[in-house]
Ligand SMILES: Cc1cc2nc3c(=O)[nH]c(=O)nc-3n(C[C@H](O)[C@H](O)[C@H](O)COP(=O)(O)OP(=O)(O)OC[C@H]3O[C@@H](n4cnc5c(N)ncnc54)[C@H](O)[C@@H]3O)c2cc1C
């Protein structure tokens with residue numbers, strides 16, 4: 001069955017739209033069609049958070065609110081969800097929402113441009129369950145920039161308002177909203193437009209997606225749109241054929257397997273976090289610094305891989321872990337080691353009409369030591385200059401096998417073959433002997449100068465990260481190796 005409308009819940013009503021443009025953003029819908037000007041446009045590229053709205057989604061049958069950047073979210077992506085914008089927060093008599101009230105009383109707003117976005121991010125934290133601590137507030141606000149107030153009063157307001165017991169109208173209507181969202185989930189394919197001139201399609205099954213994409217290999221696949229959205233808003237590209245992946249049942253599947261974990265391509269970075277935590281704590285720290293909450297709420301593992309950016313954050317870590325990538329075209333499927341997918345800058349081993357279905361990430365064995373480190377100019381919401389990931393197999397104090405991968409050092413995310421072989425049989429108790437191995441990185445990589453970092457800085461940083469990984473693996477560091485992202489063993493050592 002196919003329907004030619006996008007349906008979502010807004011202000012307690014089901015909105016059904018048949019005239020949705022393939023490239024129409026949620027922000028344009030709110031401001032231009034609904035004249036709801038509370039949601040602001042700042043950067044139009046997902047960075048400032050001024051356009052943040054909340055989307056209510058059913059996760060395992062329960063209702064969850066996630067912050068989303070409306071500027072780079074396509075309107076078609078909110079099918080089956082509840083839309084909450086800043087105008088929707090006030091109570092029936094115009095009373096401020098508890099989050100708004102706290103921001104007002106704590107003087108958390110000056111010019112006010114960032115305030116609607118900040119309030120919406122805090123609205124999602126207000127509904128996240130449990131009393132929010134400072135770390136949770138800081139993480140929630142990492143994707144919201146405020147140029148004039150300073151964050152202290154905003155953080156104080158959040159700590160007061162987000163006390164774990166939501167008492168607003170959304171909490172009161174929770175059961176009803178859950179029921180209505182479940183009713184919207186009809187499992188139908190969506191197709192709006194014309195096969196020739198252009199369309200917005202949102203298949204509901206992997207089979208329907210495979211058929212449609214083989215028929216239209218020139219269409220643009222869109223998962224979270226945290227890359228594609230910018231092609232529209234910043235590069236002003238017209239993308240006449242859009243296939244949305246967010247409704248494809250099975251693509252967001254995540255499960256434990258005999259070897260480790262399977263992640264469907266449509267699993268978002270936020271959804272992946274618990275499974276990544278079960279693999280290694282460094283992956284959680286990496287995810288915490290992957291964009292802000294708005295980016296992680298919709299950005300997907302498949303999108304990060306398929307985009308193939310040399311500075312994409314998940315790839316070096318997944319490659320070092322020994323991840324297998326799965327692809328499908330029509331009925332044909334194939335798999336490969338993730339590192340083989342990246343051929344050259346902007347070129348991946350993906351045929352026309354072929355898409356990523358998922359990845360298998362093996363769990364770490366007891367003799368594995370895994371580390372990954374992201375280096376960027378800002379701590380929060382910044383793209384890496386260099387990202388190093390290491391998996392050492394260690395037996396009786398020696399490395400018997402190593403997988404080393406870097407981002408930001410070449411035209412693609414890449415394994416360090418010369419360094420890996422130099423690491424073989426390396427004793428971990430002799431830091432003097434490591435220097436020659438750190439130099440082997442220069443055989444693997446000839447990085448470039450660009451606006452994020454210079455070539456020399458990149459190489460020296462990569463060598464420093466390898467040294468740090470070896471120190472942590474061998475327990476030989478005379479000083480602490482971490483200021484943030486402490487692992488359980490660091491905390492135990494400090495106690
Ligand atoms: C503010 C901001 C901060 C960011 N920070 C980071 C960061 O810290 N680290 C980082 O690595 N990235 C970052 N990004 C980039 C982006 O968020 C990631 O690359 C993200 O994982 C992309 O996923 P997506 O689902 O949004 O992809 P989309 O934008 O939907 O798609 C990206 C590309 O992948 C293709 N695609 C998507 N799914 C599939 C599939 N299943 N099969 C085949 N092709 C597919 C699309 O056609 C497109 O070419 C940031 C982006 C923004 C806007």
Ligand code: FES
Nearest residue numbers: 042043044049071
């Ligand atoms: S306008 Fe800046 S994130 Fe959307």
Ligand code: FES
Nearest residue numbers: 110111112146147
């Ligand atoms: S109050 Fe002015 S940008 Fe935040």
